Amino acid sequence: MSPLFCLLTSDELQLVDANKIHVQFKAGETIRKQGTFMSHVLSVNSGLAKLYLEGIDGRPAILRIVKPSNFIGGPGIYFDQMHHFTITALLDTTVCFIDLQVFKKILSVNNPFAEEFLKDFSREVIKVYNRLIHLTQKQMPGRMADALLYLQDEIFKQPKFPMILSRNNLAELSAMSKESAVKVLRDFQRDGFIRISDHEVEIIDDESLRKFSKIG
DNA sequence: GCATTAACCACAG
DNA sequence: CTGTGGTTAATGC
Numbered sequence A: 001m002s003p004l005f006c007l008l009t010s011d012e013l014q015l016v017d018a019n020k021i022h023v024q025f026k027a028g029e030t031i032r033k034q035g036t037f038m039s040h041v042l043s044v045n046s047g048l049a050k051l052y053l054e055g056i057d058g059r060p061a062i063l064r065i066v067k068p069s070n071f072i073g074g075p076g077i078y079f080d081q082m083h084h085f086t087i088t089a090l091l092d093t094t095v096c097f098i099d100l101q102v103f104k105k106i107l108s109v110n111n112p113f114a115e116e117f118l119k120d121f122s123r124e125v126i127k128v129y130n131r132l133i134h135l136t137q138k139q140m141p142g143r144m145a146d147a148l149l150y151l152q153d154e155i156f157k158q159p160k161f162p163m164i165l166s167r168n169n170l171a172e173l174s175a176m177s178k179e180s181a182v183k184v185l186r187d188f189q190r191d192g193f194i195r196i197s198d199h200e201v202e203i204i205d206d207e208s209l210r211k212f213s214k215i216g
Numbered sequence B: 001g002c003a004t005t006a007a008c009c010a011c012a013g
Numbered sequence C: 001c002t003g004t005g006g007t008t009a010a011t012g013c
Helices: A005-008 A010-016 A100-111 A111-135 A140-156 A167-173 A178-190 A204-213
Strands: A020-025 A030-032 A040-045 A050-055 A060-066 A086-089 A093-099 A159-160 A194-197 A198-203
Touching: A005 A111, A010 A020, A010 A100, A040 A100, A060 A111, A060 A140, A060 A167, A093 A100, A100 A111, A111 A140, A140 A159, A140 A167, A140 A178, A140 A198, A140 A204, A167 A178, A178 A194
Parallel strands: none
Antiparallel strands: A020 A093, A030 A086, A040 A093, A050 A060, A050 A086, A159 A198, A194 A198
């Protein structure tokens, strides 16, 4: 469960417990769809999922990878009760759904919890601002370096990790065509920055990738 | 002009 | 899904 829920009283925790359900998703399945009614807030228990915007012609732009204990609310909670992004499972994934009305009810009476929720939400907004800058003002190698470093630093926390994302997924994460993603990754390999074997990526030259990330 | 960047397309494995 | 090569358009010396 997300650390957010540590701030609940035992009564509130019981209320949440009574109004939540766990669901198993297979890799590739859609967990929530952009534009549909938001009935619950989510917490990922196991697995990995991608959270993305459906842009022009439904073309995806990945906002972030969601990992276990991540809480997913979204800007629709207090606006239009809609999902403003789609979430699909990258691996077999279990998700805990908490009734939205119950969640809002607790927010209205538990101040520390509400503050922590806002803090969490604000952090996400700031991250999106940062991504916007990176994606609009960097060239392809810089954006791909960002994507790889993001996976290393924030998702897997180690330089060697399973190749969970297809070339196409990496392209969606770094806002470029899949062809360009293939070419940039090939260049990175040729220059010895990374190694990609079967189902694993290894970041060999962290330093150079960070330089690319910096200069764009 | 000439080079660079990056998308789009067609196509092959 | 992955990879290649050619074409095209925009932008920058």
